[in-house]
Amino acid sequence: DADVTQTPRNRITKTGKRIMLECSQTKGHDRMYWYRQDPGLGLRLIYYSFDVKDINKGEISDGYSVSRQAQAKFSLSLESAIPNQTALYFCATSDSGGRSKRELFFGEGSRLTVL
Amino acid sequence: AQSVTQLDSQVPVFEEAPVELRCNYSSSVSVYLFWYVQYPNQGLQLLLKYLSGSTLVKGINGFEAEFNKSQTSFHLRKPSVHISDTAEYFCAVSTFSGGGADGLTFGKGTHLIIQP
Numbered sequence: 001d002a003d004v005t006q007t008p009r010n011r012i013t014k015t016g017k018r019i020m021l022e023c024s025q026t027k028g029h030d031r032m033y034w035y036r037q038d039p040g041l042g043l044r045l046i047y048y049s050f051d052v053k054d055i056n057k058g059e060i061s062d063g064y065s066v067s068r069q070a071q072a073k074f075s076l077s078l079e080s081a082i083p084n085q086t087a088l089y090f091c092a093t094s095d096s097g098g099r100s101k102r103e104l105f106f107g108e109g110s111r112l113t114v115l
Numbered sequence: 116a117q118s119v120t121q122l123d124s125q126v127p128v129f130e131e132a133p134v135e136l137r138c139n140y141s142s143s144v145s146v147y148l149f150w151y152v153q154y155p156n157q158g159l160q161l162l163l164k165y166l167s168g169s170t171l172v173k174g175i176n177g178f179e180a181e182f183n184k185s186q187t188s189f190h191l192r193k194p195s196v197h198i199s200d201t202a203e204y205f206c207a208v209s210t211f212s213g214g215g216a217d218g219l220t221f222g223k224g225t226h227l228i229i230q231p
Contacts, residue, residue, distance in 0.1 A: 035221075040124065040224075042121075042222055042223040043159075045219075102147045102149075102166070102209045102219075103149070104219055106151075106159045108158040109157075109158055
């Protein structure tokens with residue numbers, strides 16, 4: 001089983017619909033992140049969370065919201081989806097302690113298409 | 116704020132030839148540097164990282180990278196590529212600052228295409 005699991009893996013929706021992407025992890029990490037990937041643009045940070053009570057906006061948070069329901073769960077919501085939110089979304093985790101604290105561990109991605 | 120520039124969006128290479136994927140960064144403070152690989156239809160996985168110490172870093176699958184502070188570069192190299200190395204490669208940077216935005220800042224990626 002994957003350490004970082006994203007659901008759904010693929011979703012097609014219509015403009016104006018509310019969408020939630022979910023992420024759960026079994027790595028025991030305290031930090032969780034949401035990135036989006038667009039061709040030719042690399043990965044851009046949407047939101048990040050250092051623990052359950054700490055949520056921070058990233059580079060491109062407009063149009064998105066997040067919820068950290070537990071240390072192991074971090075969901076991303078699009079309240080009213082629009083076509084330019086069509087992208088591949090990645091959840092990632094990291095451990096704030098130890099030498100690996102800066103390394104991110106990624107899920108396999110959620111491909112979202114907004115028509 | 117830091118930034119990452121991957122100078123080539125696409126690099127075609129013949130199988131068994133050497134390859135270098137270029138990465139330059141900009142930061143006003145000390146940095147950690149990473150290379151990630153993304154195989155088709157998969158997430159990203161770590162190839163190698165530079166945190167401190169020796170500037171030549173060895174990673175998985177025969178890849179290595181050299182941190183050059185004066186050139187603000189972290190180029191990725193492999194002496195002999197295989198068809199299975201076909202993938203998207205991302206350079207990323209994180210600063211020591213600890214405050215403000217965390218996570219990694221990624222470059223736009225380089226698509227490595229291995230030709231038989």
